[in-house]
Each structure stands twice: as structure tokens, then as C-alpha cells.
Amino acid sequence: MNGWQLVILWSDGLVWLLLAAGLALGGLIARSPPLRVAWQRVGANRIGMASATVLLAFVGIGLLDSLHYRVALDGKPGEPIRYAIEVLSVLDALATPLRTRNEKTYSAPLASRLYAKETLDQPGGGAQRDYPRLKHGGLHLGERENERLADIAFTTFRAVVLAFLGWLAVVAVVASTVNGAGWRKIWRGETAFAWSAVLATLGVLLLVAVPVFSLSGQYHVFGTDKVGQDVLYQILKSVRTALIIGLVTTLVMLPLAVLLGIVAGYFRGWVDDVIQYVYTVLNSIPGVLLIAAAVLMMQVVIDTHPAWFATAAERADLRLLALCFILGITSWTGLCRLLRGETLKLRELEYIQAAQAFGVSSTRIIGRHILPNLMHIVIIALVMDFSGLVLAEAVLSYVGIGVDPTMTSFGTMINNARMELGREPVVWWSLAAAFSAMFILVLAANLFADAIRDAFDPRAA
Amino acid sequence: MLEVHDLRLGFTAGPQTLLAVDGISFAISRGETFALLGESGCGKSATAQGLMRLLPAAGRLVGGSIRLDGEELLALSEAQMRAYRGGRMAMIFQEPATSLNPVLTVGRQIAEVLQQHQALSGPAASARMVDLLRQVGIADPERRLDEYPFQLSGGMKQRVMIAIALAGEPDLLIADEPTTALDVTVQAQILDLLAQLQVDRGMGMLLITHDLGVVARMAQRIGVMYAGELVEVASREDFFAQPRHPYTQALFAALPDVARRGMALATIPGQVPALAAMPAGCRFAERCPQVMAVCRAEAPAWREVTAGHVVRCHWQGAAAMPMQTGDADETESAVKPPYLAVDGLKVHFPIRQGFWQRTVGHVRAVDGVSLRISPGRTLALVGESGCGKTTVGKAVLQLIKPTAGQVRLAGQPLEALQGAALRKARRPLQMIFQDPFASLNPRLRIGEIILEGMRVDARGKGNETAAALTRLLVQVGLPADTVDRYPHEFSGGQRQRIAIARALAVQPALLICDEPTSALDVSVQAQILNLLKQLQADLGVAYLFITHNFAVVDYLAHDIAVMYLGRIVEQGRADEVLSRPAHPYTQALLSAVPAPRLALARQRIRLPGETPSPARPPSGCHFHPRCPQASERCRQDYPSGTARSATHTVNCHFPL
């Protein structure tokens, strides 16, 4: 193995920063009983916890894909070490077979031959039109190609058994370590934390993921696309893009919305007028158009300054971040208006007036009395926005104003595969895989958001 | 006519059902008014909704029987039940403002009932509706039919609700706290109307209330509810002459009254047990002064004291509760120079209209109020809703900037100060609010809440602060471990104590109390009033006590100022104003308060109409449109103050 150099892309930094912030927030929450009670309600919600498990799986993939490095190139001894142009992530390293074993063009899921006939040179001379064998998919079968189905079935069966055993082990560990659990209570759903839902979801995840993993060693589980890339690998790579769009965008809009919303609602008067004017102006431009205009301008900046970026990955990464910023700046108005309205209501409450009567300063009142009582709205808005942003990325990338075309995302996958349904015979797996993965991610996010809202909304409690 | 037997109602909470009403039985005959009396959370409203089979989604009818003229209502199908609802039995609710559909006209909302139960429509229905509105005392009924609820005043809305209830020609009228949301003068009108209608139509009436005064005014028989059970049923005479259950007796003793000035009010310790944790024996045992061993072991059975007077109690005695009397401290201190002096205070809110949003007028919420409060004394500012009394409180504190006038605290004018100087100057001035649930930040611990005021001073560190905190909590009667808990763990009365402790933390010289007890039950109100009185005796703090409740004024105030439409109409020492009211409005207010005892055929003055809007106050004397003595002069000039004594002034052309 050659030496390597750690590369921290901007988005990596933000992702790990977000993770750290999340953990720190968790620590704070554990010390504030009212918030802890709300999170305990989330923890007791089975659907919420099941979807959280799925989300964690996605986040895990995304985090693995956020540790980047560059491999040192073979050079003569004595020369300074040079590193490859290509930036890889830990996920890439783990999925090296998926990444590198490209076919020539389309192949169906689990196939051993290409999807279209080609003219092949017969060993004995002459040519014949047939489906050529794949370079990698099902290669291990050799001449026993007709045993493909049996091989798949056997591999799957072995993996399912393995997954089931692994799952049992996890259940045993949970049942013995978690206080006052015991598998009977978990089975009946009597634990305060919805362990039954978490374990059940984990079981399903394992039963799907382990067979897919073991099959992917020999086959292209979701087929290959037009240029022969493995679709499963693209799906895995898309997860990080979706997560960054969903999370970093809220990170951008949050300070704007919270600060301006509270300031407008608390101080009223001309401050309020100015802030209202700004968000009405931003709001009055239809979102897609504002994003389109901003992205077009960003493209001009990027294209006219190629010297700013060391690698293609860096350029794509900065473009992704710029997209997050643009989405954030165009979408803070909704939350801002909500918080402004809520602050207007809060400031008339008697405990705020009592604080004013004590001579507590305005910043202190905002920090101690207003902000903590708006936190539930902020948290609800955060999780609610996530799924919308993931869906929006697909549409924007499809329209051509989303992420860099070289960056794998659900949107670019769909965009590349858009004409495939028009082919005869139909190539369906690329689209199906992208839509399914996106559906699972967004559904989990939506269900988790519902659980959060039910637990945090004082009206629901 | 109506027979309720062993009715049990519950609310589902997770897997189990909690019984809110546990086996109550009573009967109402035609033309009779039966009052269900109890404090909040005792199950009286659930009973009313259960009778109509209109429980909220989580409610369950667990068992028992409800018979109307022998017909078992619980056995009827939902469709059959609809013929009874609004037909033979009708209901009116507490909040007239929200109980009417805001987007349908008054006429449509009445016509619905006529259509449903009388099969009346078209001109016949219109004629009937006009007739109904006239019966409930609404002037110009033809025009009102086409109006929407928001165009009516609170009292008118409740009249419309009554008209809707009457439209189905009910045999039984269920009135769930029908006047609680209304002002005293309007309450008196509505109670008169209900009594009149009942006599005319011979209806049975189930009156649900927490107010002993309303009971005395309306009921023929009374049932007292406690924690989901009936504990005493008696005729009106027996009930007021000799209440038997310790709970009933405690309720009477807890009422503030002028007769008890200078004495501490009797209080009921503790609070109503939670639905989930009902004691096995008598449910009142934990709070009962007469409690015996048997009370905690078994639930008492009904016992007939005299004919028609039954009580559910092991205790056989009859005497009223021994009164916890306080020391009579009614030594009138010599009048000291005023600590707070308010002169010509005005708070006007502009009304903007038109293209340029020009100011076309002002809501004169406070329009020239002058007050004096001496150290250690209590001034009660009395008035009905919308008269501007709360605005006065906030303007004194400079939470609202006054439009004009002077507020001087110990000689220092406040209204000229800004920012930090203002904050420092008004520290001896603190406020206690009406709603104990909105006045504490739910996200802070009690300790942090109380310390908020202290910290600004940066007074005391570490141990000293902790000691001060404990001392404050003891002072307001809370355990010291309260410090680390959160507001939601406390009941309304306890929260009000916390709010008082917070105000005391800065050692104020004057507390502005804005209706501090009006959201509380009678027994809890007594605790808070006692506490306030005790604090005044111990710390010499003065109060500006803002209220609409004369009973509280009787008990607590040294001086009284009566407000009407942003102005003070009468001001004087408490005994002067209460015993010799000179302004017709003060007189009417005093006579409108229903007394919690058998009425001594006292002459009642009924005011017509309701308080007008402060945006367009009537010309001349603001009170003239409702005044029985109004003359031409009253319509033109606002009366200047007339001194009745050195301390008693009245703004009236014809003081009584």
C-alpha cells in the first residue's frame, strides 16, 4: 500500500462539525429536563424509532463517504511524493470492487451478460450476434453459466442465515445490557425506549443488506448503467450528497431565520419593518427561479475561475456547498416568519413582562426566555425541511441547476437515466434503484419528523 | 323528570380509563333548578356533557342510567339521541364568544334548531326567531338575525345562545357556568333572564357553577361535588342555613367577606386528588379538619340529616368549622405621605385608517387617572373588563409608555427615565399577574426564576443567595426543595406563590397585583389572600390591587378606586365606598354581586346594556347611557370631582 494524504473537503468539515454539534446538543439536552422529556417521548414512539434506525444507516454511509484521502503515486525514490488527482473516501475504499469493476454498458441486475446483442467473433472464426459475457458480473461461474440462478439462491440463503444469526446476537446483547429490558419485555414492547421497533427494523435492514453485500462480490446487484458503472455503487455515493443538501442547508438558514425572526418579533418598530421587507422581497421571487438565477451566476463564477480549484472533486464539492448556501438563503423566510409570529406572542406573556419589570436586559430576555421557548419550533422545522430538501435536490439536478454533473446524486442519476424508459427493451433498474433509495430515505425522514413534531408540539402533548 | 342514577364517566388515558365522575345520582323535577356546585376538576362539566352524551373524543360513558321522563337515554341509538339534544334537552356553555359559529349569521344558527326539531322553515321560522330573540331581551331582533356573532357584545352572545337553546322548546336546560365569562353587571342580567324564562316555561334546569353567590341567587336544590362524587345534596334553605359536609363548610369559610375583615380566611390544605390516584376511603379525608380513622378506610355512605338533606360523611357533627382567626390588625395607621403618586395618567392607542394610515382617533384605554398609595396600605382598583385597570398597572410600571401624566415613586418621576436608569428606579415596584400558568417561564427551574430579579443586583454570592432563596420560599409557604423543580410540577396556587416569591426577591415597596386570584378556586384564593395579607403585616409592603371582585376588595383593601371607561368615578376609604357608595355605577356594581347567602330581599339595581367601547366613549358623563339618574347635564359635561369627605371623592353631577 502506498502512502496517503488526508483530504478535508469543505463539506467534510461541515459534516463532522454538524456531527459534533449534534453530540454537543445531545449533551445539553440531557441536562435540561423539559427537552429530555420531549426526546423521551420520541424514543417511545415506535414508528419514530424505526425510521431513526433507517436514517442512522444512511448517516453511517454518508459519514464513511466523508473521510477523504488521496493516494500517493508510485514515484522514483528521492523525488517528492506526488498524490493522485482522484480523491477517494473510506467508502470508496470499502467498495473498491464496486467502484472499479465497470462493464462496457447496460447490464440487468444480477446478470452475467450484457443487455444488448453485439457482434462477437467466434473462436472458430466468423461472427455471431449474441449477448456478450460481462467482464466481471458472474465471472466466477466460468463455464457453468447455467447455474447462475442456483448460485444466486445459494449465496442469498447463506447470507440470510448469517444475517439472522447476527441479528440474534444483537438482540441478545441489547436484552442483557439495557437496564430493566430483558427480551420478554422487549418482545411485548414494554420498554420505555422503543427497543422492539429498533430491533425489528435492524433485523429487516440486516436481512436486506447482508445478502446484497454478499451478492455484490460476484454480481452487479442493481445492474450497470449506460457506461457500465455499478448502480449500487452510485446509490451509495448519492446518499452523502442527499444528506449534505438536507443538513448543511438548514445549517445555513438556521442562524439567519432564528436571529432575524426573534429580533423582528421582539423589538418590533423599524427593525421589524426592515426584516419583513427583506423577507417579503426574497419570498416574492418564486423559489426555483431565484435558485436558477443564483446557480447560473455561480456557474459563471466557477467557470471563469478554474484556478481556484485543485481537483475536480474540490470543484464539485464547492459547488455543492454553494448550492446549499443558495437553498439556505432562499428558504429561511418561512421559518423566520414563523419565529417572528411566535416571538410576538411570547413577548406579551407575563413571565417576559415580569422579567422586564425586574430590569433584565433585552439580550438576556431573548437568551433566557424567548429562545428556549422557541426551540421546539426550530427542531420541528429542521426535521420537516430535511425531506423537502432531498426531494428538491433531485428536481434541481434534473433541471440542470443542482449539483455538479460529475457528482453522483439521486438527481444526476435520474437525469442520466431519463431516456432509458424510452428504449426498447426498457432499461428500468437505474431509475428504479434511485427512486427506491430516495423513497426510503425521504419516507424515513418524514416519519421521523412526524414523531418529533408529536413529541415537541405543546398542542399535541 | 330527569333521573340520574349511579352515572360513571371516564376518560381514556393510554390503556386504562380514569373515572372523572364516579357514581353520582340525582333527580330534577319540572320547573326546578338543581345546582351542581364544585371547584375545577371535580367532574361537574363532564356530568353535563355526559347527560347530553356529548363527551369529548377521549370520554367514555362507563355505566349508570340517565332517564328523562322514564326514557333511558343511554340505551338510545345515536340517531334517536339527536332528537333529544337541542329538542327536549338543551345546553348553554361558559364561553359565548367561542360557542357560536363565527361565519354563520345569528338567524341561521337559530333556524337550524327550528328546522331540526320543530320542522319550521321560511316565514314561520323567521317569525318564531324574532319572537325568541325578543324573549331573551334583544332589542331590534329583526336586524340582529342578519348579523354575525362578532358584531354582538358578550352578553348579547350569551342571550343568543339562550335563544338557540329555547328554540327546541326544551323540558330541561343545562347551563354550564353560563355567566363565568361575563362581567358582574351583565351576569346579573343573564341570571335574571334565566330565572324569568324558567318560571315562564316551567323548565327543569341543571345549573353548573363554582360560585356560591350564583347558587344562592338561582338554585332550589344544590348538590356539592368533590373529586367526581356528590358529597352533599340539600334544599336551598338547608344548604345555606346549615351545610353539613366539612367540604361545604370549608367552601363557605374560605369566601372573603367584609364581615371577616382583619381575620385570616379559612383554607383547605392540599389539593383535589388526581384522577389516577383516588384514595380508597373518603376522597376528602386528606384535607378534612374532622378526619377520623374510619374516613381513610372506607368510603362513607349517604346519610339523611333532615328530610331531603343528605350528606356523605362519617362525621356526625354539625358545627361549622372552627375558624382560624388571625389577629385583628385593623389599627388605622395615620396617613403617611404617598409612596406612589399618579397624576393625570393617560394611555391612548391610536386607531389608524385610510390610505395613508392616518390616525383617525384614539382608544382611550386610560384617560386621566390619579392615584395615591401610602406605604403599607392597599389600594383596590375595581372595574369591569375593558375599563383600563390592567393598563393602569402596566403604565405605572412603564411597561407601556403613558401618553401623558406623571408617575412618581417616592417623589421621583418615572416617565422621564430611560433604559438603565428606569430599570433601576422601578425596582421597588413589582407586579404579580393574573394567569399563574403564563407568568412563569416553563423552561427555567424555580430557583432560577426567583433569582432572576436578584441577579440583576448582583447582590450576595453563593451561600448567601441560597439562604435568601430558602427564606423567600419559606415566606410564601413552599418547601425548600422547590428550588430545583420546574413550573409544570406545581398547581395554580403554588405557582402564584412562586410568582409572589419572585416579586419579593427584590424587596419591593409596592406590589401591583393584577387579578392574582381570579384564575384560582375559592379555597386556593383564600390561601393566596391570607398570604398577601400576612406579607403586608410582616414586610410593610403596599399593594395596588387590581380586581373585579368586590368580595376580595372587602377583605383586603384600605382604599378603593372604582374605574369606568378609563376614568376613576369614585375614590375613597374602603368603608366609605362600600357602605356609602355615592356613584350610581358603584352602587349598581355592589348590588349586582350575587351574595353567597339567602338574600334578604335586598333591592337590586339592574344596569341596562354593557360597557361601551373606549374608542368612542359617550359624550358628557361616560356612564350616562346606562345611568338611572341621567339628566341633560350628564349628556353634556363630564362631572368634576365632588368631595364627600376628606378622603372620599366622586365624579357625578347627582351623587347619592
Place this chain on the structure above:
Amino acid sequence: MLAYILRRLFYALPILIGVNLLTFALFFIVNTPDDMARMQLGVKRVTPEAIAHWKAERGYDKPLFINLAASGLSTVTNTIFFDKSARMFVGDFGRAEDGRDIAREIGARMGPSLAIALPTFMLGLFVTVSFALLLAFFRATALDVWGVVLCVAMMSISGLFYIIGGQYLIAKVWKLVPISGFGDGLDAWRFLVLPVFIGVISGIGSSTRWYRTIFLEEVSKDYVRTARAKGLPETLVFFRHILRNAMIPILTGVVVVIPLLFMGSLLTESFFGIPGLGSYTIDAINAQDFAVVRAMVFIGAVLYIIGLILTDISYTLVDPRIRFS
């Protein structure tokens, strides 16, 4: 009332000016016209002459705000800001890259856009409100629970899937209607059915859930209890009392998008080859035709502000509390 509308129109003016300045800043200050020219011409053809020619052809060779070379009024008027931004207030949007007049193009393309967007909007509103009413009527039953599950599932599906899947299944496999295209006159309906249908379906999830929340909020109000206490059957309680009150937030919430219907839908129009404003915008974005994008941003803002004014007016129409005060 008239004064009220006039005042609202008057308030709209500073907002439009704000939008105008914002787009100007975005298009001419973030990047100079030189940058845009370089981008448009491509790396190979960039020469100072080519850039100058490109700028002169489009009128980008003038100063941004103040033309010191000119005299009198034209120091202000003979500038990029006046030509490209201020003129938009009078409906002069300039020319697109292909040399056509943008204003005329927009006028011609509004019709097809509206032909898709209006039926989608009306039908969608009807379907979602009915569905939400059904769920609220059977609240807390299995129907409601599964209905909400269906809604959450439907709103988790990408809009692209509805279009691609619908087109594939209905037009390609079942061959019920043409895959894409647009016709004139009565013949157009064959092309409209599918996009409208797909538009309605893709909106069901989120709208139904929102309306259901509104209905449930009304169900818990006091006046509903009064209506039940009158002995009215549940259907009457729903249709006479609850529906009327719930329609106030629902109607006023959707009125704001009505003017925006003129803009059409980007996705639907590009997939179905409808010659409307949506596909016009997409084509402009792909061709990086800045003039068209700028014009569409401005028109979108104008329509949105008209929507806001209509919302205020609709409040006064449906809510008697505002109508009479």
C-alpha cells in the same frame, strides 16, 4: 375597501423595486458582463474583440448606473441598469439570445401554461379537500390512520417519479394518450389529460395532510360542540359548520398561487413538451440565456405580489369578521 386595495398596491411598489435591485445585483454585480461573455463564447473563441462585440450586441457595453459620457437625462437612462432592469416595470424585457422579443414570447406562451396549470389546480383542490374531509370525518378510525399513512408515503415520492412513471405506464405501456406534445383548440385535451392527472396525483400527499390538520383543528372548537348540542346530524355539523370555517384558511392559503399559475410548471412542461412558460424557463436555464431568466424572475415576483393582494381581498370576501369591520 378601495382605499385598502390601493394601499396594498402602493405597498407592493417598494417590494418590486427590491426584487428589481436584487436581480440586477445578482446578474450584473456578482459577475461582470465580461465574465458572462467569456462564459457564453467558450474558451476557444475568447478574444477582446469577441467580448466587445458580444457586449455591444446585447447592450452590455454601457456603464452600470451612471453614464458620465452622456449628458442630461441620458446620464441615467443610457445605462445597463435603466435598460435591463428599470424598463422591466413597463413590460419591456428586451430580447432573448435568439433575438426574439421576450415580452411577446411570454404572451404567446401563457396560454398553454394556463391550459395545464389551471385544471390541475382546480381539480387538485377539489380532490385533496374532499379526501381531507373524508379523513377528518372518519378521524381516529382505521380509514383515517391508513389514509394518513398513504399521504406520508405519497409525499415521500419524488415528483419526478410521478411524471416518469405515469408517462411510462399510461402513455407508453397502455397507450391511452400521446406521450407528449401540444395541440391547438379542442384537440388539445388529449395532450392535457395526462399532465393534469399526474399533477393532481403528485399533489395529493402533502395537501391532504395539511387540510386534514385544518379540519381537525376546527373539529375541536367550541362552536362544533354547540352544533352537536343542537341535535344536528354529524354530516350537517361537518358540511355546514366545520367546512365553512375551515375553508377560510384553505382558500386564502391557495389564492396566493393563482396568479403564479400563468408561470406553468417547469417539470411538467419540459417532460410533456408543452410550449408554455415553464419549458421556456427551463430552455433558458439550459442555454444560460440570462435575459430570459431575469425576465421570468421579475414576472414571478409581480405575480406573487398580485397573489398576496388577492389573498388580502379574499379574506375580506370569505370572512364576515373582516368584511364588516
